[in-house]
Each structure stands twice: as C-alpha cells, then as structure tokens.
Amino acid sequence: MARHHRHENHRGYHHEKKDHGSSTHETSSTGTDKRGDKVAASSDKYGVWKGTPTSYIGQTLQQDRSPHITLKFDDGTGKTVEANINVASTSTDTELVYWLNRTWSHPVTKTLTPLSSGFHQATTTDGTGLSLDFLRTTPALVDFSAGQVVQDSDSSDTANNILDQLEPIIKDAIAAKATVYVFGRDYGTGIDDVHMNQGNTGDYENAVGVDGALIFHYPTGDQHFEAVFLAFASQEVPTDDKTGAPAANAKALDTIAKGGSTTSSS
8 A cells, every 4th residue: 555645634643753754564565455455475474463552644535545544553672563454445345344342351351461562473263362253252352233334434424434433542542652452464564454354255365263453451540451343344244164254144244233332241
C-alpha cells in the first residue's frame, strides 16, 4: 500500500516530535491483496507483536481504495513498527463487523503479560497459546450475534463510522503509554491481517488459528485490558476445522450480527 502524505484530511494523533521518515510499508518487497493486506513476504509468520503505541494515522476511502489505521508503536528494540488495521476493504466490500470491550477479561491475558517486547511467533494453530481463533479459542473471544456492523470510514454517521469508534481507544492507549499486543501476520517490517482470517469467499485465503486482534493493557491503576476484534461483514461462519473455509451451513456475519456490546469471557 502506497504511503499517504499527511494533510488536513488525515485523522491522526502524532505523539512523537517528528515523522520518522518513510512508511515501513515502502521497505517491504511484498504486494497487497484486494483488501490492502500484505501478501507473499518471505518473513510471513503469524503471532503477536508487543510494544508501546506512540502515534497513528487514519485513512478514509477517499484517500485509499483499501484504507487502514496505521498504528505506530515502539517494540522495545529501538525501532518503530507499524500495525495496519483495516477500516474498510474494496468499494464492493467496505462493511466491517467489530467487537469492542473496554474492560476485557480472558485467560489469554495470562499468556501475554510475561512476554518480552517484540514479535513472538505462535507455535500452535488450534486457538490455544498465542494462536487466536474467533470460533475455536475457549472461552470464546467474540459473540457473533453481538457484533456491530459499521459502514466504511467515510460514513458521516458517528455511531456507524469505524474511525470514530476506534480513535478514542487508540488515543487513550497512547496517552496512558499502555502496552499493545497486536495479533496478525508479521511481514518483516510490520504486522498486518489484524482481523478474522477465515470464512472468506472468492479469492481471499483462509486458515484456522491465525485470527488477528488488537489488545491494550494498562499496567498502572486498575491494570485493565481492552480488546478490539474485527472482521469483514462478508465473511461467513461456521468454518471448516482444517481449512477455515466457510462450512456448508455458513452464514455471512452481517446476517448474524445484531449489534450491541461484546460480552467478555473470564
């Protein structure tokens, strides 16, 4: 995905004193799929990247055919890493479903907090350990019927605009210097596929145990966790246990989601 120069239409929170040069996307030799996610990188591996968020840039469909929130974070190794979070896809697949919990409780947090800063590759693909799966991790990560369907990032309806929903969470995490855990696919200089990666139809790939997520931990005060889970409204569940492709009885998420808040598991 090409870099977009900052201008007054960009929405962002720039906590650092200066721009650190070119986007890490430009240093990667990978291409992108129709949703703007990186593909075919030699370093592709799934896992979680731990760091401290420092700034972000939010795009709209007017600025990119597959807009992202680019979250920059310090991973403790002396470099700034970018997490690329979809806020819409192509013009024919713009709707997202999201689950947001600002007081999230789940056993996976006990696996996350001891991790050192940096990227950690998952060693399982069954929804345990550092492998997340929206259908197979237990207790469940999401309640599909409680998902909120949101329009693309150009929507003027604040309650139905993904940028307006995510920006307060990201801004608060940056201001508090919270710890971020980004689940997705490492392509060498950043992390992508921070969304559900199964139940796709058409040309998109499927797999089990490699779903993305954005989790924040506030290490001071009440030490609470916040979690964001994203999927495309056209993705279908349930999925095949081996391939992650939609099962014969699968239904699209936008026909299942009824809106409301996600109920956390503890």
